[in-house]
Amino acid sequence: xxxxxxxxxxxxxxxxxxxxxxxxxxxxxxxxxxxxxxxxxxxxxxxxxxxxxxxxxxxxxxxxxxxxxxxxxxxxxxxxxxxxxxxxxxxxxxxxxx
Numbered sequence: 001x002x003x004x005x006x007x008x009x010x011x012x013x014x015x016x017x018x019x020x021x022x023x024x025x026x027x028x029x030x031x032x033x034x035x036x037x038x039x040x041x042x043x044x045x046x047x048x049x050x051x052x053x054x055x056x057x058x059x060x061x062x063x064x065x066x067x068x069x070x071x072x073x074x075x076x077x078x079x080x081x082x083x084x085x086x087x088x089x090x091x092x093x094x095x096x097x098x
Contacts, residue, residue, distance in 0.1 A: 029090060030054035036086040041079070045072070057093040059083070072097045 019025040028051060038046045051062040063069040072079060076095045084090050 020068050026054055026057075029087060031085060032087045033059070033090075036083075040082045040086055041072075044068070056096070057091050058096060059094070060096045060098065062098045069097055 003075075016025075019028055033054065034052050037049065041049075045063075045068055048063050048065040048068040049061065050059060050064050051060075053060045061072065063072060076097070080092060080095055083092065
């Protein structure tokens with residue numbers, strides 16, 4: 001008989017192993033952050049965001065507006081908390097805002 005719970009667990013585990021094997025875990029997390037960015041920061045900051053990258057557990061966010069950049073600098077800990085709420089299994093040690 002088909003057991004949905006065991007199958008879902010197996011697929012999730014297989015997907016995580018694939019990400020580890022091909023060293024794609026960080027890129028996958030980066031894409032999840034990019035996809036959720038509007039929900040995390042709102043449409044105004046989204047509009048001024050130029051680029052988001054994750055490398056070696058450092059999230060780099062490039063912002064076009066100096067005013068928005070300054071605001072995000074002051075709210076880095078809140079930003080990290082929101083990212084961790086939206087994206088599970090996030091390992092970010094530092095947020096750099098350019």
